[in-house]
Amino acid sequence: MSVSVLVFILFVATTLGITYWAAKRSRGATAYFAAGRQISAWQNGFAVAGDFMSGASFLGIVGLISLQGFDGFLFSVGGFIAYVTILLLIAEPLRNAGNYTMGDVLAYRLRPRPVRAIAALSTLTIVTFYMIAQMISAGALVNLLLAGSGISYNMAVVGVGILMMVYVVFGGMLATTWVQIVKAFLLLSCTVVVVVLVLAHFGFHILNFFAAASRVPHHQAGQILVTRLHEAGTPLCST
Amino acid sequence: MNPSLREPSTRHPQEADWNRIAASPGFQHLLAIKKIFIVPAFLFFIVYYLLLPILVGYAPRLMSTRIVGTVTLAYLFALSQFVVGWIIAWMYLKASSRFDKFVDDVLEQDSSGPEGQAGGAG
Numbered sequence: 342m343s344v345s346v347l348v349f350i351l352f353v354a355t356t357l358g359i360t361y362w363a364a365k366r367s368r369g370a371t372a373y374f375a376a377g378r379q380i381s382a383w384q385n386g387f388a389v390a391g392d393f394m395s396g397a398s399f400l401g402i403v404g405l406i407s408l409q410g411f412d413g414f415l416f417s418v419g420g421f422i423a424y425v426t427i428l429l430l431i432a433e434p435l436r437n438a439g440n441y442t443m444g445d446v447l448a449y450r451l452r453p454r455p456v457r458a459i460a461a462l463s464t465l466t467i468v469t470f471y472m473i474a475q476m477i478s479a480g481a482l483v484n485l486l487l488a489g490s491g492i493s494y495n496m497a498v499v500g501v502g503i504l505m506m507v508y509v510v511f512g513g514m515l516a517t518t519w520v521q522i523v524k525a526f527l528l529l530s531c532t533v534v535v536v537v538l539v540l541a542h543f544g545f546h547i548l549n550f551f552a553a554a555s556r557v558p559h560h561q562a563g564q565i566l567v568t569r570l571h572e573a574g575t576p577l578c579s580t
Numbered sequence: 581m582n583p584s585l586r587e588p589s590t591r592h593p594q595e596a597d598w599n600r601i602a603a604s605p606g607f608q609h610l611l612a613i614k615k616i617f618i619v620p621a622f623l624f625f626i627v628y629y630l631l632l633p634i635l636v637g638y639a640p641r642l643m644s645t646r647i648v649g650t651v652t653l654a655y656l657f658a659l660s661q662f663v664v665g666w667i668i669a670w671m672y673l674k675a676s677s678r679f680d681k682f683v684d685d686v687l688e689q690d691s692s693g694p695e696g697q698a699g700g701a702g
Contacts, residue, residue: 411654415636418661422629425665428672429622433679548649555650 345486352527353504356520360508363516373513374441380518388518391525393420399528400478410554476502606686613682617675625668632657 371377380388398420405413438446444460480498487497508516543549601607636643636654643654 411636411652411658414655414658415633418629418632418658421662421665422625425625425668426622428669429618429625433676437683548651551655552650 346490349483349486355523356504356508359519359523360512360516363512363519366515370441372515376513376515376518380514384518384522387525388521389424391521391523391528393424394525394528395475400482401474601686601690604686604689606682606689610679610682610686614679617672621668621671625664628664629661632661 366372398417402413402417402420405416407413435443435446438449440446440449442460444457444464447456447460476498479501480494483497483501484492484494492500508520512520539550540547543553635657643652643657645653647653647656
């Protein structure tokens with residue numbers, strides 16, 4: 342068994358262990374939806390960061406930058422800005438309302454039925470499109486990680502989807518928060534390793550790195566990436 | 581106790597509670613204090629962010645000025661968005677602990693009133 346398969350199995354086992362632990366502890370609505378309100382600000386911060394560093398942003402934005410250069414970078418700034426808007430305008434009123442969801446808060450002061458219907462509709466619309474991107478990247482990643490183990494792309498997408506549902510349905514907010522914290526630390530440490538390796542390649546001089554990137558003609562950047570991935574035997578989409 | 585861990589009240593106040601607290605000078609003071617920080621912070625931040633796509637779109641020559649090596653003004657400006665975001669989050673952290681203190685004051689004043697602590701569990 343290769344190292345990547347072992348790491349993958351270890352991660353799935355750890356996160357399922359967290360879910361089992363959380364499911365045993367979780368009693369009642371506050372415990373399920375808000376982790377008993379026992380998550381500290383720092384823990385929650387790392388969980389939110391782990392949430393943001395998902396397949397769509399972590400793989401998608403890196404891909405966008407490599408294909409589109411600055412335009413891809415501009416896209417990543419927008420995602421970050423949204424968090425500051427939430428922090429300044431939404432987070433505190435939401436917490437003070439003592440409810441669980443955005444729909445709860447709106448229904449508290451307005452007519453509940455139409456408000457909840459619209460909240461559900463907008464949530465489902467966003468989640469559907471968001472999840473498609475997440476599932477494709479998760480499926481492609483698992484497929485790449487476990488290449489040669491006979492797991493097809495379609496099986497990977499379904500398997501990842503089932504895992505996500507197990508985390509949320511059985512573990513509630515406590516499990517999802519801790520899974521995200523673990524994920525945030527893993528991704529942050531991997532990022533540090535990758536950054537150090539890339540900088541080492543350019544003699545620990547960030548200007549050399551930018552100079553090398555700017556020497557790649559813009560219209561060729563995407564083509565180079567696709568060719569390299571093709572040479573490495575990476576499947577780029579479902580086939 | 582850490583204020584961020586405080587359990588929000590789960591009892592459902594009546595309309596009279598809303599109106600009484602909303603009219604109290606403590607609550608008006610809290611709202612004014614919050615506005616003094618949040619409105620300018622948000623306006624500054626949204627303008628600072630929108631400058632980035634607007635300048636990149638309408639002043640591409642200016643934004644492709646090379647500042648250090650091959651690093652352009654656009655890259656430095658985009659990177660500075662993260663720094664400004666962190667600074668505003670840090671300022672909010674400082675300000676919000678002050679807001680929590682005023683919230684406690686409002687609740688304390690209200691509960692010491694004649695109708696204080698009315699209403700059952702929600």
